[in-house]
Amino acid sequence: MAADQLELLLGDERATLRLGMDLALCVQRGDCLALYGDLGVGKSTLARALIRCVAGDDALEVPSPTFTLVQNYELRLTIAHYDLYRIGDPDELIELGLEEALQDGVALIEWPERAPEYLPADTIIVQMREEGTGRRITINGPQAAVERIRRSLQIRGFLNDEGLEDASRSYFTGDASARSYELINDGDAKQLVLMNAPERLLGPPLKDGKRYAQIAHVAENIQPFVAIGKFLEGRGFTTPNIHAASLDEGLLLLQDLGREPIVDSHGQPIVERWDTAIDCLVALHRTDIPAQLPLAGHVPYEIPPFDRDAMAIELSLFLEWYFPHRYNAAAGDDIKDLFETGWHAMIDHLQTSDTSLVLRDFHSPNILWQVNEPGLKRIGLIDFQDAMIGPAAYDVASLVHDARVTIAPDLQDHLIERYCRARSGDAEFDETAFRRALAIMQAQRATKILGIFVRLKIRDGKSGYIRHLGRIETYLKRALRHSVLEPLHECYTKAGIL
Secondary structure (H helix, E strand, C coil): CCEEEEEEEECCHHHHHHHHHHHHCCCCCCCEEEEECCCCCCHHHHHHHHHHHHHCCCCCCCCCCCCCCEEEECCCCEEEEEECCCCCCCCHHHHCCHHHHHHHEEEEEECHHHCHHHCCCCCEEEEEEEECCEEEEEEEEEHHHHHHHHHHHHHHHHHHHCCCCCCEEEEEEECCCCCEEEEEECCCCCCEEEEECCCCCCCCCCECCECHHHHHCCCCCCHHHHHHHHHHHHCCCECCCEEEEECCCCEEEEECCCCCCCECCCCCECHHHHHHHHHHHHHHHCCCCCCEECCCCCCCEECCECCHHHHHHHHHHHHHHHHHHHHCCCCCHHHHHHHHHHHHHHHHHHHHCCEEEECCCCCHHHEEECCCCCHHHHEEECCCCCCEEEECHHHHHHHHCCCCCCCCHHHHHHHHHHHHHHHCCCCCCCHHHHHHHHHHHHHHHHHHHHHHHHHHHHCCCCHHHHHHHHHHHHHHHHHCCCHHHHHHHHHHHHCCCC
């Protein structure tokens, strides 16, 4: 495997602590870090900072494993901290469970030179040596691992440029995309959220030389988030203020909108908050949307359309991923033909539907309740970088068939009635056409999500999404009851949904 190297100079112990934190934000399960250096050079300081950052606890007791040889920590990432200074025979490293530790999490090894023959081939080598009053650090390892570390150090440089040299970094969350998030706190200012979203042009060309993300209009950099966020904020909607941005590096420092969800402590919908979310969509669907949005220092951002190709490639995930997962066999030509013919007709129905800005994932994980704000400002929007111009019914479908929260039929009906009642006076609103488009969008979204959640498990190793499949299947059955979707019944019956 290709190797890579990094080198940096740490001026003092605080810099060593920061490096431990920076490493903690990029290590992943299976990483083995071998810490080389003389006594007193700071290996334990570095290891302790890394462990405490993963734990999210600056005061966590992290004793040296000099006598115990290994100390295990059951954290967000399981960490096994080894000190091999006193081992009598290299074979002891096997007895200490290194192989099992790497299966479960991360291994930190001080004095790895005592058992070099047992280090994995892809070990990340961290060499520490004194230089003047500071320490010279050299990091060698597999290219992909070193690239993760380089990215984390790039984030530290971004924070330094914004006057946050001593800011603490802690893991916040990841999502179904390649983005990740951190909490940034310098002890004085309000806590901020860092969005780490490097440009990713992934996947092979699929159609007309375009990748999946290009066809489905999935954002491949942070420019859409900035342009759409500023637009929404300017129209009175609550989005995170952008404190700092590096569009070229794919880094944003954002206002932290808190943790207050629109569900209760049992994960059940709080009806008042769901009602306000519907009201937010009513306001959004009454908002004129320009074709282009300004983007300082860049060409204006053109909002893409939720067109036939985008809908179709999303739907294709059902046959590509979900169907083989469920039946352990590829879909036959008969099902493919019924699927494609039926959905071609459904997309035809949408050509005259009411259009608006489609936020695309307007559901509970992406809505934060703003307790101290009035009216619609209580709906905090945090996920809109993939927004398109498309059927207004789509985001209503996303909310009333929430992928993570079970919405009972009576609540679904209540929310749809609330939306229709609010828009009944709008000249362009046709309730019959809207309900028809809503059923199609509910079915399209559920079909797509079934494919995506299986793909996340099989391709990306994110198995947690599979537990939601039963809910999505129920939503799909519910949507298919509408008469407009009857041409798809035979297909979904053969696919085991109906």
